[in-house]
Amino acid sequence: xxxxxxxLLLVPASAxxxxxxxxxxxxxxxxxxxxxxPMLDARFDVGEEAEVDAHFLVDAITSASVAAGAxxxxxxxxxxxxxxxxxxxxxxxxxxxxxxxxxxPDYDSFFATARFERALFSDNTxxxxxxxxxxxxxxxxxxxxxxxxxxxxxxTTVLGSASVSQVxxxxxxxxxxxxxxxxxxxxxxxxxxxxxxxxLVPERHPDQRLRHALAASVRYFVTQTETxxxxxxxxxxxxxxxxxxxxxxxxVQHAGEGLELTLRYRYHRQTAADFYxxxxxxxxxxxxxxxxxxxxxxxxxxxxMGFKVGVIxxxxxxxxxxxxxxxxxxxxxxxxxxxxxxxxxxHAALTLPFQY
Amino acid sequence: MxxxxxxxxxxxxxxxxxxxxxxxxxxxxxxMIQDRGAxxxxxxQHQTGSREGADGGTGxxxxxxxxx
Numbered sequence: 001x002x003x004x005x006x007x008l009l010l011v012p013a014s015a016x017x018x019x020x021x022x023x024x025x026x027x028x029x030x031x032x033x034x035x036x037x038p039m040l041d042a043r044f045d046v047g048e049e050a051e052v053d054a055h056f057l058v059d060a061i062t063s064a065s066v067a068a069g070a071x072x073x074x075x076x077x078x079x080x081x082x083x084x085x086x087x088x089x090x091x092x093x094x095x096x097x098x099x100x101x102x103x104x105p106d107y108d109s110f111f112a113t114a115r116f117e118r119a120l121f122s123d124n125t126x127x128x129x130x131x132x133x134x135x136x137x138x139x140x141x142x143x144x145x146x147x148x149x150x151x152x153x154x155x156t157t158v159l160g161s162a163s164v165s166q167v168x169x170x171x172x173x174x175x176x177x178x179x180x181x182x183x184x185x186x187x188x189x190x191x192x193x194x195x196x197x198x199x200l201v202p203e204r205h206p207d208q209r210l211r212h213a214l215a216a217s218v219r220y221f222v223t224q225t226e227t228x229x230x231x232x233x234x235x236x237x238x239x240x241x242x243x244x245x246x247x248x249x250x251x252v253q254h255a256g257e258g259l260e261l262t263l264r265y266r267y268h269r270q271t272a273a274d275f276y277x278x279x280x281x282x283x284x285x286x287x288x289x290x291x292x293x294x295x296x297x298x299x300x301x302x303x304x305m306g307f308k309v310g311v312i313x314x315x316x317x318x319x320x321x322x323x324x325x326x327x328x329x330x331x332x333x334x335x336x337x338x339x340x341x342x343x344x345x346x347h348a349a350l351t352l353p354f355q356y
Numbered sequence: 357m358x359x360x361x362x363x364x365x366x367x368x369x370x371x372x373x374x375x376x377x378x379x380x381x382x383x384x385x386x387x388m389i390q391d392r393g394a395x396x397x398x399x400x401q402h403q404t405g406s407r408e409g410a411d412g413g414t415g416x417x418x419x420x421x422x423x424x
Contacts (some may be wrong), residue, residue: 024395041395055394059421079421098407100420107422114414122375130415143368161415173388179412189422215413220406221382223359228387236410244410252387262391270409296409330396340407 017356023091024349027108030334031341033065039126044356050088053098056079075142079104092119105139105143106190110134123167130161133148140190153186171221176214183209194291195279203292204285206275213240227253241274242297258312264332266304273297306332308347 019042026037039057046052059079070278094209102109111133120127138157139146163177185207193200196334217232229251234245244312248266252327255261282288313325330347375383382388392400397414405411406423 007398022393022395024393024399039395039399041393043394053394053423054365055398057395057398081420100417102420104422109420111417111420113417120378122374128415132417134417134419135420136419137361150418157417157419159417163415167375167380168385169373171382173383177413177415179415181412181417211412213410219388221385221388228385229389230391232411236412246413248411250391252391254385254387260387264420268404268408268410269420273409289388294409296407298409302408328393328396336407343407345401345403348391349395351393 001047016251017045017047018353020351020353022349022351026345026347028343028345030343033227033340034062036060039322046086049090050086051085052086055082055187058334071351077142080109081277087115093117106139107136109136111157125167126163126165128161128163130159130163131260132159133157134159136185138186138190138284142191151190153188155185155187157184158182171223172218174216174218176216177346179211179213179215181211183211188292189294192293194293196288197279197281198283201283203294204290205292205294205332206240206290209238209240210284212236228252236270241298242271244268244270256315258315260308260310262308262310262330264304264306264308266302268302268304270299270301272299298338300338301335302334304332304334306330321354322352324353325352 005307014126022041024041025041026035026039028035028037037057037059037071039055041053041055043051043053057080059081061077061079062074063077064074076136081100083100085096085098087094095115097114099112100110103279111132111134113130115128117126117128134157136157138153138155140151159179159181161177161179163175165173165175167173174242187205187207187209188203190202194203213233213234213236215232217230222229230249231247234244234246236246238244246266247270249264250264263295266328273292275288276292276294278298280288280291283291298351308328308330310326310328312323313327314323316327318325326349328349328351329345330349332345334343334345336342382407401414401416401418401422406421411418
């Protein structure tokens with residue numbers, strides 16, 4: 001990263017290309033888990049027609065237990081993630097690819113995608129197609145030696161996505177995205193046990209899952225008040241029997257030159273997976289081939305409310321090459337009626353645009 | 357599926373109503389293109405993906421951690 005900082009400080013007056021560097025800190029807290037996440041995002045123009053982006057982050061996780069209800073021992077863990085992407089414009093086409101790698105002591109994940117976009121009707125319509133695949137390696141390496149048998153597993157994921165974005169008027173743009181993903185392999189939590197009449201037993205999940213998500217969004221700019229209203233809705237379903245509805249509303253108010261205030265509300269409601277029970281009347285594998293203690297597979301609702309303030313450097317006294325710096329502060333509160341409990345998260349971000 | 361085809365068809369037909377480049381001042385605002393930075397989107401998607409049974413609808417991969 002040293003060369004990035006040097007590039008930022010030593011940019012010549014006759015700059016040829018643009019880029020930006022964002023430093024972000026995230027703090028997340030719920031009843032039994034706290035996450036501190038510093039991250040770095042960079043984006044560069046490469047010539048006139050291409051762009052490169054990259055990110056790096058660390059999750060520092062402190063939780064009451066490896067998995068709620070399992071070992072019940074406090075633990076700390078770090079997750080490292082790095083990713084990069086490249087996109088190039090070829091006439092009305094944009095073609096790109098991206099990759100992401102994540103490492104934890106008990107979980108490694110790699111995912112790669114390719115994306116094709118085609119602009120139509122004088123850039124009023126944008127069609128997109130994404131295809132990708134991922135591979136995860138799972139273990140229960142966090143279990144102290146002698147406390148249980150070693151468990152390992154592998155998971156492969158294939159993702160397909162189609163999207164269309166359409167300008168509907170000089171102030172309205174709408175979008176639609178359909179994602180389908182197929183997961184095959186180990187999908188349990190290797191630390192978690194389900195509650196049965198015969199006692200705690202390791203989770204047994206199906207080794208295949210087909211997930212569908214259809215999301216629609218509309219952005220409307222209110223000229224009189226300089227307000228952007230962004231409404232979206234996602235419908236989700238999978239072959240484990242889980243259904244979900246997730247509407248969201250964001251209102252971005254431009255308050256003078258270089259100052260924005262965003263309010264956000266998101267609602268999520270989901271049904272339980274077909275095989276989910278809070279506790280199982282038996283461990284009979286013919287009657288209950290799948291058992292789980294995964295809260296994410298239960299029925300629940302969440303409400304998320306938040307605000308964000310974004311301000312440009314010149315408004316708060318930055319000068320020179322830093323006057324275009326963007327500072328963001330964000331806070332959100334999530335009310336969720338499940339065992340995770342309510343959550344608070346805060347972000348602070350600094351975006352430094354530069355030329356080189 | 358039929359609803360999806362209908363919505364996509366309607367959106368493509370709307371392409372007949374072309375908005376010219378000089379009419380796109382409001383559409384070119386940051387809040388009308390992408391009001392959230394890459395890091396904020398990634399973090400939000402990761403947190404909801406590790407706390408909810410639903411995922412997707414963003415065109416980007418979810419998962420990638422042992423939060424399951």
